[in-house]
Amino acid sequence: MKYCSRCGADLSYRIPEGDDRTRFICDNCKTVHYENPKMVVGCIPVLEESILFCRRAIEPRYGKWTLPAGFLEKGETVEAGAIRETSEEAGARVEGLKPFALYNLTFIGQVYLMFRGRMMDAQFLAGDESLEVKLFREDEVPWDDLAFPVIRETLRLYFADRARGLFSFHTGEIRPKADDHSIKPF
């Protein structure tokens, strides 16, 4: 951030009066440009004993398996966002969404909210961002080819809850791995 999006003047980066954090400030029109974490919403699409996965057609993690998820858009609810991503990336329709897990990814300024969702039928289709879309039973999950730690953790918790016959709402934090080059800070 270099220029004021409101008046076009140069921005400074300092602590505003009465604040305790460094912010981008316009000394011309006095606007403080706050930076806030972004929400990513996603879904575990469930059909009987199986879960629907997408293989990524985009970087980072091209070719790796993931669950449908993406940035929440202005004007949509978190549930609507998760349904939209499932439709866009996996061509599948889900209903009965239940919040399943919330993760802090502070190192990239993101909060992930994953839902469980019931697939309305057995139809699915790879969207523009997916190479292929496929149903996996628990013993078929490609654990070594998952795209992100947040997806691994979501699946681990899902199968653990399913095994004990009780789903609860989980919260957690995902930290960067030293060797992880897939992480793009915002």
Next chain:
Amino acid sequence: MKYCSRCGADLSYRIPEGDDRTRFICDNCKTVHYENPKMVVGCIPVLEESILFCRRAIEPRYGKWTLPAGFLEKGETVEAGAIRETSEEAGARVEGLKPFALYNLTFIGQVYLMFRGRMMDAQFLAGDESLEVKLFREDEVPWDDLAFPVIRETLRLYFADRARGLFSFHTGEIRPKADDHSIKPF
């Protein structure tokens, strides 16, 4: 948003190629400036049978009662944000935070995440944004002087869960009231 925060050029507002939503786009440096909902994190600070409320010293809803809550900051977890707001607005320390309710406020581009938290002691103190801070038992809650519908809904659910002896995680949507002039769209 009028100018590109990256290069200072004028922005257009149209649908980018391959997208399906109107965005602010810089035709000079090609940056797409996405607008995303913001997360507000807050807490129900609990001390025995009572809950700690703050009376607002700022607009909107100056003088009305609320629970500690505010925008999640970059680099902090949702739990840390709720603890920080409770400290800043109510001068109280909470621990053992449990996620309690998540609300969509699509009309102002916000997602509220409210926690339950145990007060570590009976100390509290009005911060800069509060006129006073006070413990209320259920029968003392100033229902007619609450600042926002999201606070009313959170309290309603809290007392209902407490009465049945079982707390769960709730999701909901808050819609604008026709006569509500306190709402500032972003």
